[in-house]
Amino acid sequence: MSNSHIFLKSGFIRTPSQNGVGRYVCQLQRVVLKFCKNNGSSRGMREFVESELINFAKNNPGVVVYLKPRRHRAPVISAEFLNGDKQWVSCHNYSKQDISKWLNLLRTQSGNTTGFRLRKLQHTDHPSIQGPWTPYTFKDPAENLAEYPNTELSKPKIQLKTATDELLEIFNSVQISDKKGVE
Amino acid sequence: MSLYRQTLALTSRLLLKQALKTRITGETRNIKRWVAPTLNELYTRRLKVGPEPPQPRSTFLEWNYEAEVFAFGKRLGEDFDKNILKQALTHRSFVIAEEEKAKQKGVQLEELASNRSLIKEGDKIVSDFLKEEFKEHPDDVAEALHDYLTSVDMLAHVASHMGLRDIILTSEFPVENSTLADTFKAVVAALKQSQDVARAQIFVKDFLISQLNGKEIFDIWNPEKPLEYLTNLLKQRGINEFEPRLCNQSAANTILANYQVGLYNNKKLLGIGWGESIQIAKETAALDAIQRLHYQK
């Protein structure tokens, strides 16, 4: 198994700038589609531009879309986010659907998350509603005045009757019934 | 810097050319021993020059200011008047720089409006609305909240997460925090002029006040002497005295000592706090009591 993930930057999942508390803002601010007009590796990208790009731009008016044709280079999506992150996705030989999916992923991301390991899949700044535990939380206040070491507090909770106790009990009960018999 | 870069490019080209020449004229077909040294040389020179200085996004080839401004409004879900929004994004320093350029070229420049008046107007809208919103809080707390939210760093943070950083027109680069903060105010004013005050207030609420989410009051506001503050506060409410009691203590004789102190009035708990000494525990108990008195009824 590879251990490369332990050298990755790590942290917790976060929302940039309280996004969604007031209103939701799409964090993808602009995207540049770079492709070649006749190279085969850009075929999917060209199809995407022809058939689906208009819809994408219409549905996401908050994302600025740039097209950058360049000769004999592999197709690339370069995305820029509101928090200043940039993400670069190579689309070599990708189909139209692949590009659509990658673009959708970028649209729903909060920033560039590649090379970043989430320590947990959930995070909260307020793990407890009742307030965090302290050693005093469930302590009996009566113990505040105790002197230590304390023989009373030291006794085990469950105290079974000893043979002596039982013997005394039997003796006492017999005596009472004897007295009754006399009367 | 750029001159140095140019000379570097030129020399490297010459070097390559020379190397190519020897390759062409060389009679033997050998392992090309010139390739690695040349690349190494280029690489070390690149390292020497250092990283490229950051360039404004607007100088890139793929940049369309109209589209960016349009997308800015749509992203936030607001309908801005295009011209007013553009004015809100134009700073005085940019106008001056443009005029200077035009003078040098000897061209007549069309009138460019700066956002000075909008900043003032926006400042007032934001400030008034925050005061109105925090009316219910005690005066000093409301003031602290107002100052926290209208601080330059906070406004700049909000503005840059809206995507204002790239589309501001200003002569400075990188854009300073104070400029970003001013632009936020100008955008609020632009929204008011495009629609109405109510809409601008909702905008402030959604983007600025939402930054208080997850914050506790003492993250933002801290009375300097909590015990004195509490005494005054209690006097206002007709309680003349309170009594601190040591509720718990642990490891009292070590540096990891911890004390729990409760403040009581007439056998009723006002607040409870901890601390590494009894004095600190009393003060944090006072903070707790202040919070309970202000926000629990």
Place this chain on the structure above:
Amino acid sequence: MSALKRVQQWATFARIWHVYDAAWQNPFHSAKLLKKYLMGLHKPIYHPLNDCGDHVIVINTGDIALPEDEWKKRAYFHHTGYPGGASWTVAWELHDKDPTMILKKAVYSSMDGNLQRRYTMERLHLFPDGKVPADLMKNVSNQIQQIRPVPKRLDHYSEQERKEFPKLIDYPKDYILR
């Protein structure tokens, strides 16, 4: 971080000092109990990577009770490292030499052998009798309950109680009690 949050953290990770009376207690069962307090396993915030163990002062380790004939049969092994350096010490012998040693070894071997074990042991303070330095006793704020009741010996009963205890027979007058 606000002042309240800071002391909240301080309070959550406060070190508690416990006292445990080892008189008449099985040291091996006690070790399992004490280990929880020493490692912080009794706390809801426990995590192997956080340092939340408590201190435990154990008194009266001289009065521990070993089950059955363990005093005779349990042997403690030691090797000096030199050839022929092995030695086996029986429990009663070890207890004579150092009355805290049996409980100390019991606690030590009840924990996993990792790097933390020796630091955890530093938080265990053993005393053969009830004499604990006053400055240590000042730290204590909790008593750990014993795992079994301390039996009451005959000489702990008063003369009155002994007289009133029911008898099946009376000794003859000329019977000599030893």
